[in-house]
Amino acid sequence: MSRGVADVTAERLALLNGGSVASATLTEGLAIDFAQLLAAAVPAIGAIRLDRMRAQAAEGITRRMALAAQLLLEANVDLAKLQGHTSDTVRGWACFAIAAQAQWSLPQQLAAMRPLADDGHFGVREWAWLALRPHLAASLDDAIGQLAPWTADPSERVRRFACEALRPRGVWCAHIAQLKEQPQRALPLLQPLRADPAVYVQDSVANWLNDAAKSQPEWVRSLCAQWLQESPDAATQRICKRAQRSLA
Incomplete structure (x- = not known):
């Protein structure tokens, strides 16, 4: 290599x-x-x-x-x-x-x-x-609406795109101020993926929430607590642990 x-x-x-x-x-x-x-x-x-x-x-x-x-x-x-x-x-x-x-x-x-x-x-x-x-x-709200059906796509790559494309901070890209301040606007993309079976998607959701935790930590803590109560399976546990990795 x-x-x-x-x-x-x-x-x-x-x-x-x-x-x-x-x-x-x-x-x-x-x-x-x-x-x-x-x-x-x-x-x-x-x-x-x-x-x-x-x-x-x-x-x-x-x-x-x-x-x-x-x-x-x-x-x-x-x-x-x-x-x-x-x-x-x-x-x-x-x-x-x-x-x-x-x-x-x-x-x-x-x-x-x-x-x-x-x-x-x-x-x-x-x-x-x-x-x-x-x-x-x-066109944030329109984009979220357009991407929401992608979260149910059979391909884990397409599901991951739906989440990764609108990370609040992301990598090699400009931040999205609206989602740093109001991460709840992206719930139509995040909620369907909270127990996704693919690690590729899980990592994207966790990274999305880790981004959000840098400006809205309490919202991330609250959402993870809700998800763990609603869907306490291994995928959700992994997502929530990684999502909160930067929180004290």
Whole structure:
């Protein structure tokens, strides 16, 4: 396993930059040269757009993901082809391209994002919620209503998206002030998942509540007490223990 970007071998990096393999770790994903991968994935992208990508090589990865998506949309690339690409990074660009479709309604964006939220690669699933999160946060109550049915989806990945996308604090993303102050607004997403059998979902719910506990600790304590009384099974116990891990 690669411990740092410099530890990714030249042979492995060539495969990643050529788009012929998916990244196995976050480190490998961070090592990818976006301009090289863009040229390999979409040979007709054009020299000017590749130069724009190279000019942003020092930017954070989220900004570079968004720029790659913008360049692909400018080139009228078929999003379906991106979504089926071997490279998880290219599929991640598709996530940001969907989020950049300003003319689409939130239900349309969610419908397009769903296969990527259920992607087999861990990285694509993260890009799916990160890309759409600003739009979800901008229409918070509508987003919660749209995501509520996802909490009953057969796929644990889709159920996890419904929770993870609107964490009050989250990772690599802006905080959602409304949910830091009023976490109860997200109960239509949290309540159905309080005894979810999947550890992947349990961790997301616990992390959501741990986020909320940093600004509303008593609400988290009260909710966990209620859940343990209503549903004292192993899944709920695990969620509530992890949710309160930062509380004294």
